[in-house]
Amino acid sequence: MRFWYSHRRALSPSACSPLPSVFSTAGGHLDERVSLVLNFDRGRKGIEARAAIRRAVRLWFEGQGFLEVETPARVFSPGQEVHLEAIPADGTRYLITSPEYHMKRLVAAGLPRIVQICRCWRGGERGNHHEPEFTMIEWYRAGASLDEIARDCEALIEVAARAVGGWPVVEVPASRGREGRPEHLAVQTPFERVTVREALFRLVGIAPRGDESVDELRVLATRAGCNLGTAATWDDIFFQIFLDRVEPHLGRDRPTLVFDWPLPLAALARRKPDDPLTVERFELYAGGLELANAFGELGDPVEQRARFVEEAERRRQQGRAVYPIDEKLLAALAEMPPTCGVAMGFDRLVMLVTGADNIRDVMAFADDEV
Numbered sequence: 001m002r003f004w005y006s007h008r009r010a011l012s013p014s015a016c017s018p019l020p021s022v023f024s025t026a027g028g029h030l031d032e033r034v035s036l037v038l039n040f041d042r043g044r045k046g047i048e049a050r051a052a053i054r055r056a057v058r059l060w061f062e063g064q065g066f067l068e069v070e071t072p073a074r075v076f077s078p079g080q081e082v083h084l085e086a087i088p089a090d091g092t093r094y095l096i097t098s099p100e101y102h103m104k105r106l107v108a109a110g111l112p113r114i115v116q117i118c119r120c121w122r123g124g125e126r127g128n129h130h131e132p133e134f135t136m137i138e139w140y141r142a143g144a145s146l147d148e149i150a151r152d153c154e155a156l157i158e159v160a161a162r163a164v165g166g167w168p169v170v171e172v173p174a175s176r177g178r179e180g181r182p183e184h185l186a187v188q189t190p191f192e193r194v195t196v197r198e199a200l201f202r203l204v205g206i207a208p209r210g211d212e213s214v215d216e217l218r219v220l221a222t223r224a225g226c227n228l229g230t231a232a233t234w235d236d237i238f239f240q241i242f243l244d245r246v247e248p249h250l251g252r253d254r255p256t257l258v259f260d261w262p263l264p265l266a267a268l269a270r271r272k273p274d275d276p277l278t279v280e281r282f283e284l285y286a287g288g289l290e291l292a293n294a295f296g297e298l299g300d301p302v303e304q305r306a307r308f309v310e311e312a313e314r315r316r317q318q319g320r321a322v323y324p325i326d327e328k329l330l331a332a333l334a335e336m337p338p339t340c341g342v343a344m345g346f347d348r349l350v351m352l353v354t355g356a357d358n359i360r361d362v363m364a365f366a367d368d369e370v
């Protein structure tokens with residue numbers, strides 16, 4: 001079931017007259033002409049679907065015993081990930097790219113099961129699946145396994161789909177379908193589970209260990225027929241391979257959880273005890289969308305500091321802004337119990353279960369309409 005209207009829908013001449021400077025909201029309804037413009041831009045049903053999904057998601061988390069929290073949107077340390085650009089809020093603070101750091105501080109302070117639905121900002125991100133301002137669902141479970149977080153993700157997709165009558169099959173528009181054709185995607189559990197190495201070997205014929213040099217990884221990729229373009233670093237080469245040869249095939253017959261990422265892509269994830277070249281991390285793909293990124297959270301402040309320093313140096317070498325290291329987070333990690341957490345794009349979740357073409361179709365106002 002689709003909950004968005006075509007932008008080509010025609011307006012009557014009366015609807016095209018100037019909007020009033022003041023409009024009534026008596027009875028909870030917008031002035032008719034204002035409402036019609038909203039329908040034209042996004043589709044009132046799409047806005048209502050988003051609200052229904054948000055209500056259902058909140059109720060699910062409440063039923064699971066999660067505490068909903070709010071953390072600052074303006075921070076001194078927005079993170080050091082090389083490919084994320086924070087948006088300055090003033091002279092010393094930045095808008096959050098994720099609420100992760102402060103949520104981990106709350107876990108360390110004794111809140112074992114927390115969730116947040118909040119706005120996040122990332123500079124330079126705009127496209128069919130990206131907006132510089134977007135909504136994130138982020139949650140943490142102390143004492144839980146990464147598989148429990150994966151089951152949470154499975155449950156949330158069911159909750160969202162049921163909220164708009166889209167269970168157990170959702171529409172995939174042609175823009176996200178294979179070979180440019182519309183499709184249907186079954187979203188019943190269990191989802192497909194594969195490792196990064198399994199997916200790479202099956203689709204590309206290579207299985208990087210994670211300790212290859214840049215040159216060794218480039219040779220592997222070139223022999224497999226990958227076009228690396230200008231990719232020069234280990235992670236750039238890896239993601240060029242993954243985005244071109246692997247990601248288009250994920251989450252097509254059913255949603256796919258991709259586990260066990262190479263150590264160079266660890267970010268804030270901890271190493272697997274039985275495989276120090278692999279970290280506890282999964283990403284969730286469905287219907288041409290990357291929906292979620294989950295970590296078994298690193299709790300070693302010494303290793304985390306070393307990663308921050310390395311990432312900051314790489315940012316400096318690439319001419320990117322270098323952000324302060326969050327000393328309060330590092331102090332909290334020493335007190336944080338073993339924890340797993342995940343960030344899921346709420347806008348993309350709405351896109352998935354409503355069959356939307358573009359992230360703009362599930363927002364009341366896109367960035368260029370503010």
